[in-house]
Amino acid sequence: MDSQELATNLQNFFGSQTFYKQPDLLGGMLYTEGVKYFCDYAQAYWLLDIISTEAPPEDCFITVEVIDNTTYGKEAQITGTDGDERQTWERFIPMTDAPEGSWQFWKLNDTLILPSEY
Numbered sequence: 001m002d003s004q005e006l007a008t009n010l011q012n013f014f015g016s017q018t019f020y021k022q023p024d025l026l027g028g029m030l031y032t033e034g035v036k037y038f039c040d041y042a043q044a045y046w047l048l049d050i051i052s053t054e055a056p057p058e059d060c061f062i063t064v065e066v067i068d069n070t071t072y073g074k075e076a077q078i079t080g081t082d083g084d085e086r087q088t089w090e091r092f093i094p095m096t097d098a099p100e101g102s103w104q105f106w107k108l109n110d111t112l113i114l115p116s117e118y
Contacts, residue, residue, distance in 0.1 A: 001041050001099070002099065003099040003100050003101040006038070006041055006042065006099055006101075007101060009037065009041075010034060010037065010038060010114055010116070011116055012116075013032070013033060013034030013037065013114050013116055013117050014116055014117060015117055016032035016033045016034065016113070016117050017033070018032075018033050019031070019032060019111070020032075020033075020035075020036055022048055022049070022052045026048075026049055026052050026053055027052035027053050027110075028052070028110075029048065029051065029052035029107075029110055029111070029112060030110065030111040030112070031048060031111065031112040031113070032111070032112070032113045032114065032117050033117075034113065034114035034116065034117050035048075035105065035112050035113065035114060038103065038114070042097075042098040042099055042103075043097045043098065044064075044096070044097075044098045046093075046096075047064065047078070047098075048112065050078060050091055050093075051078075051105075051107060051112060052112075054089065054091060055080055055089060055107055056080070056088050056089055057110070058082070058088070059083070059106075059107060059108045059109065060080040060081060060082060060083070060088055060089075060106075060107050061080065061081050061082075061083055061104070061105075061106055061107075062078065062079070062080050062104070062105040062106070062107060062112075063078070063079045063081075063102060063103070063104055063105075064076055064077070064078050064098070064102070064103040064104075064105070065077045065079070065101075065102050065103075066096060066098045066099065066100050066101055066102075066103070067100060068100055072094065072095065073095055074095070074096050074097070074098065074100065075092070075093060075094050075095060075096065076092075076093040076096045076098060077090065077091075077092055077093070078090060078091045078092075078093065080107075106118060
């Protein structure tokens with residue numbers, strides 16, 4: 001599945017009837033069906049681990065920028081903002097299999113959702 005197809009499929013998630021949970025050792029964060037779909041197809045369960053253990057406890061908007069660095073392969077920059085475009089944290093990932101693109105998530109009340117699921 002390419003980036004465009006994944007982005008199109010993610011737009012089809014509205015609300016969530018099923019929630020999944022990270023292990024308590026990793027913070028116990030909940031996540032929705034749309035987030036699970038992204039992680040399955042982007043091979044990005046590492047993203048859940050990072051967000052649940054490193055993101056601040058406050059609600060935040062999370063952007064994952066994946067670019068193809070021709071020298072080393074794909075890399076990612078994860079950035080959290082407070083909703084007023086003030087950066088609250090960031091993390092660089094030097095290598096990933098996730099598809100290129102800018103991927104948006106919201107962490108609200110310790111639950112990670114897609115913006116369309118709000």
